[in-house]
Amino acid sequence: MKIAFVGKGGSGKTTLSSLFIRHLAATGSPVVAVDADINQHLGAALGLADEEAAALPAMGAQLPLIKEYLRGTNPRIASAETMIKTTPPGSGSRLLRVREDNPVYDACAHPLELDGSAVRLMATGPFTESDLGVACYHSKVGAVELCLNHLVDGRDEFVVVDMTAGSDSFASGMFTRFDMTFLVAEPTRKGVSVYRQYKEYARDFGVSLCVVGNKVQGQDDIDFLRQEVGEDLLVTVGHSDWVRAMEKGRPPRFALLESANREALATMLDVADASYERRDWERYTRQMVHFHRKNAASWGNERTGADLADQVDPDFVLREIAETAQVSPSSAPQPA
Numbered sequence: 001m002k003i004a005f006v007g008k009g010g011s012g013k014t015t016l017s018s019l020f021i022r023h024l025a026a027t028g029s030p031v032v033a034v035d036a037d038i039n040q041h042l043g044a045a046l047g048l049a050d051e052e053a054a055a056l057p058a059m060g061a062q063l064p065l066i067k068e069y070l071r072g073t074n075p076r077i078a079s080a081e082t083m084i085k086t087t088p089p090g091s092g093s094r095l096l097r098v099r100e101d102n103p104v105y106d107a108c109a110h111p112l113e114l115d116g117s118a119v120r121l122m123a124t125g126p127f128t129e130s131d132l133g134v135a136c137y138h139s140k141v142g143a144v145e146l147c148l149n150h151l152v153d154g155r156d157e158f159v160v161v162d163m164t165a166g167s168d169s170f171a172s173g174m175f176t177r178f179d180m181t182f183l184v185a186e187p188t189r190k191g192v193s194v195y196r197q198y199k200e201y202a203r204d205f206g207v208s209l210c211v212v213g214n215k216v217q218g219q220d221d222i223d224f225l226r227q228e229v230g231e232d233l234l235v236t237v238g239h240s241d242w243v244r245a246m247e248k249g250r251p252p253r254f255a256l257l258e259s260a261n262r263e264a265l266a267t268m269l270d271v272a273d274a275s276y277e278r279r280d281w282e283r284y285t286r287q288m289v290h291f292h293r294k295n296a297a298s299w300g301n302e303r304t305g306a307d308l309a310d311q312v313d314p315d316f317v318l319r320e321i322a323e324t325a326q327v328s329p330s331s332a333p334q335p336a
Contacts, residue, residue, distance in 0.1 A: 002148065002159045002177060003272055007184035008194045009039075009165035012214040015243060016184050017162040018045035022254045023265040024158050025117040030098050032109070034161040035123040036144045036174075042162045043121060046112060047251055058125025059143035062107045066143055069103050070094050070150045076311050083311075084300045085142030086173060086292035088285070089150045090313030096150050098157035104147065115254050141174070148177040149288055154320055155276045173291025176205045179279065180272045184212050185229070187221035192228040199232070205287060208275050210234040212268065234271060235264040285317045 005017035014037070021033045035042035035056075043053030059066070067080035074092035077083060089095060096104060109120040124141050141164065153159055161178070175181070175198075183198055185191045195211055202209055213225045213236035225233050242257045289312050296308035 001155065001157065001179045001272055001276060002151070002153060002161070004161050004163050004175070004178040004181045005184060006163045006175075006181060006194070006198065007165070007214075008186075008190065011184045011186055011191060011194075012237075013165075013184040014041045014045050014162050016182070016212055016214060016237065017160055018042060019243075019257070019261070020182075020265055020268060021046065021119060021160050022114050023262070023269065024160070025114040025119050026254055027269075028117055030157050031117075031119045032098055032159045033112075033119055033121045034144055034159065035121070036141050036161050037164050038124060038141075039165070040123055040125075043110075043123065045246070046114065046119075046121065047246070048112070049249075056110050056121065056123045057108050059108045059122055059147070060125040060141075062104075063143050063146075065107055066104055066146060070096075070146065074313075076313055078306065082304045082306045082308065083146070084292075084295060084304065084308065085145045086288070086295045086300075087146065087149065087308070087311055088288045088292050088313075088316075089318060090311070090316045093150060095152045095318075096147055098151075098153050098159060108143075145174045145177070148174065152318065152320060155273070173287060173294075175202060176207060176284075176287045176291070179208065179275045181207055181209045182212050182234075182268060183209060183232075184214050185225065186215050187213060187217075187224045192225070195229055195232070206280075206283065208278065210268075210271055212237065212264070215239075235267050237261055237264055281319045282317055288318070 003020070005013045005020070007013035021031055024031045033042065033046065040053065040056070043056055044050060064080060067083040070089070070093060071077050071080050071083060072092050072094040074090045076090050077087065096102065105120060108122050110122070112119045112121045124144050144161065151159065181198070183195050185195050198209060209232060211225065211229045211232045211234060213222065213233060216222060216236040216238045222236055225236065238260070240258055240261055242252055242261070245252055292312065293309055300308045
């Protein structure tokens with residue numbers, strides 16, 4: 001299951017995504033956690049010291065390795081250099097799975113223990129001084145989108161992505177890559193403005209969206225959110241002494257999280273699980289191809305000097321049980 005957390009900056013989406021990741025880890029579920037925000041905070045929210053969080057391997061820095069690995073023996077992709085963030089898989093492509101070991105995880109994933117369970121933490125990487133004037137920050141999250149395009153995950157496996165703030169994920173098709181999107185909103189007009197943007201953009205793409213009200217202090221706040229977002233309001237979360245201790249670097253055992261907040265997380269997991277029944281791999285693949293063709297025509301063809309529409313394999317559908325020939329991991333490029 002692929003889960004996204006979105007919201008405006010300061011809404012608490014990183015805090016909520018970290019709590020959800022901890023909740024999944026407590027159930028023993030395999031989890032890949034991805035910080036797709038260049039303002040990286042997920043590592044710290046999951047308990048890493050500032051120095052450890054800053055030292056996380058950057059997916060953006062490993063983009064050549066990621067492209068070469070995912071390309072595999074796909075005959076439609078002439079070289080790794082012609083792959084862009086929206087390049088879809090085809091026959092011969094290598095796919096990623098949550099439970100496996102592979103060179104991409106070796107290079108980009110930091111193993112993290114949460115309450116006795118192992119989680120893989122990946123980060124797109126910060127915007128560095130060398131990027132100033134020469135790179136758009138959307139290029140940084142390209143590695144995340146490319147991996148999501150090549151990811152095959154099952155019902156009891158989870159990839160949780162802490163997305164960029166606001167509606168920036170609509171700069172590409174990444175917002176369609178998820179089984180469930182949790183939009184974290186404060187009970188203010190600004191807090192629900194991103195919800196309106198997401199709702200409008202996502203309407204035509206079958207995106208499953210639920211609102212998590214955060215920083216709720218009373219019934220008036222709940223009534224406000226219900227009035228603004230209607231039935232999309234799933235749960236609300238208020239003040240948490242556990243979160244305050246975590247933010248001070250002294251997180252208690254997760255089992256001590258307030259019961260109301262544990263119940264909210266359990267409800268979110270139930271809704272995410274239920275979304276599995278609505279999975280449509282053909283629609284998922286079709287949307288992937290749609291956004292690839294758009295990106296190819298608008299900038300990709302000029303950037304690479306190739307007609308990237310030729311990368312589309314018309315007979316390929318990404319499925320939970322892949323029907324494509326896979327290259328053995330032993331022949332994969334190894335991280336430097």
